[in-house]
Amino acid sequence: MLFASLDTGLQAHLKRGARLRQFADGQIIQQRGQVADGFWLIEDGAVMVGQFGRDGDFRAVALLGPGDSYGELAVFAQRPRIVDAVSRGESSLRLIGAKAFLDALGNYPASMRALLGALSEQLQDTLGQLAGMRRGTNPARMAGLLANMAGPGDGPASVAITQQELAELLGITRATANAALGELQKRKLVTRGYGSIAIPDRAALGLFALE
Known part of the structure; x- marks a missing residue:
């Protein structure tokens, strides 16, 4: 995940400025279409990421756990969120504010290069998984x-x-x-x-x- 690629000093800075939030089992953490005002870092528990269909059924695409982050791409793109996220059991997450993240990132050029590498690796992994699932x-x-x-x-x-x-x-x-x-x-x-x-x-x- 992208947060893990950041400089440890930047990680600590961002975590200090983000309040820890608690979620119950089955509680919706974010919904598709919301403004991407930040990205989430999972401290404890697990989160199912996917989309709710018109019939109300949830179609999962990923199960994330402690140390994983999600929502960074929506922050970079400055576009609404495209996935829903639901707590699997009790969970604790931090919402890293978009402005705080982008402002701080400018002071860590090495982290900007690391993010590009992590994004490239993530894209390659995704394409590999899609190809494997099709064949x-x-x-x-x-x-x-x-x-x-x-x-x-x-x-x-x-x-x-x-x-x-x-x-x-x-x-x-x-x-x-x-x-x-x-x-x-x-x-x-x-x-x-x-x-x-x-x-x-x-x-x-x-x-x-x-x-």
Whole structure:
């Protein structure tokens, strides 16, 4: 996420000026169409980002956790927000004000270069995920999603997410998600738990996603 690429001094400065806000399970944090008066930094808990449809159903596109940030692109573009965000369980977030962020960024030229690099990397990752989701089988798509959520590295990891949330993120039914996870577990690439997925080898899971 973009906030993580900033200089640690700038991060500390921005956090000091942003009040910590608490949200209950299922509470709407932001809505599509709102003015982008800042971006959010998750301190604790988790946030589902997506869009509410006309039927009221929420279609998730990402599950974010502590240390993740979102909404920076709307601040840079000076355009209304394009996603809704809902608290998953109780959560604590800071709203980093747009003016405070842009004003402070001018004093940290290295952070401006780091942001450009982070934006480029994020775009490449997104294009790679889209290409994989279009061509891959459901188990491969599931592997790609979990590998991305587990983060970089080759060792074991654990992703706190339910099968229903995985289904929503991939745009498939829960039964299809369960079958895809079953295939990955049969190959010993994941182990299903209550509300979490254990990954014994992130590198192996990532390689399977490319098949």
